[in-house]
Amino acid sequence: MGDTYTTLLGAAGTGGELSLAEAVVPAEAGPPPHTHHGESETFVLLEGALHVTAGDEEFEVGPGGVVYVPKGVRHSFRNISADQPARMYFLYVPGGMDGMFQEIGRPGVRGRVGPPLDPADVVAMEAVAEKYGYTLG
Numbered sequence: 001m002g003d004t005y006t007t008l009l010g011a012a013g014t015g016g017e018l019s020l021a022e023a024v025v026p027a028e029a030g031p032p033p034h035t036h037h038g039e040s041e042t043f044v045l046l047e048g049a050l051h052v053t054a055g056d057e058e059f060e061v062g063p064g065g066v067v068y069v070p071k072g073v074r075h076s077f078r079n080i081s082a083d084q085p086a087r088m089y090f091l092y093v094p095g096g097m098d099g100m101f102q103e104i105g106r107p108g109v110r111g112r113v114g115p116p117l118d119p120a121d122v123v124a125m126e127a128v129a130e131k132y133g134y135t136l137g
Contacts, residue, residue: 002026002121004108011095019095025050025086026113030078032122036071038133039092043067043077048086052077085113100132 002025009020025048033053043052045065052059052067054075059067069075079086092098104124108114126136 002029002114003031004110004112004114005090005101006110007098007101008089009095010098014095016095017093019090019092019098021090021092021098021101022110023086023088023090024111024113025077025079025088027079027081027083027085031076031125032136033074033076034134034136035074036069036092036097036134038071039094039097040071041069041075041097042091042093043069044089044091046087046089048084048088049080050077050086050088051080087111097132100128103128 004024006022007019008022009018011017011019030050043050043061043066045061045063047063050061050065052061052075054067054069055073059065060080061067090097104121104127129135
């Protein structure tokens with residue numbers, strides 16, 4: 001999706017309890033609406049500004065802001081800056097989503113914005129959706 005994800009704690013290292021990843025999200029970017037069916041997700045914004053939609057709720061989040069999304073809730077987020085990346089932590093409970101990032105992504109550099117969104121990225125997300133227990137849209 002043009003984001004750069006770095007796994008800080010993978011499910012394999014936590015006995016499946018959780019996964020923690022750092023994300024750098026390009027200006028005016030973010031994933032399409034999606035739902036995780038097996039894990040909750042918590043966003044901790046470190047730098048930048050996000051608009052987060054979770055179910056019927058919407059949040060504008062600045063540095064230090066935290067948003068919790070229970071499993072089964074459709075959600076999305078977007079970096080609302082026109083020219084600055086956002087940096088945040090994703091916490092997944094239980095763990096496992098870190099495997100998806102490695103499976104569909106291309107190698108990047110921690111802390112740097114990734115290449116622009118390629119339609120193949122969305123196709124790759126759709127291809128592993130069932131394996132990782134999420135739906136797009």
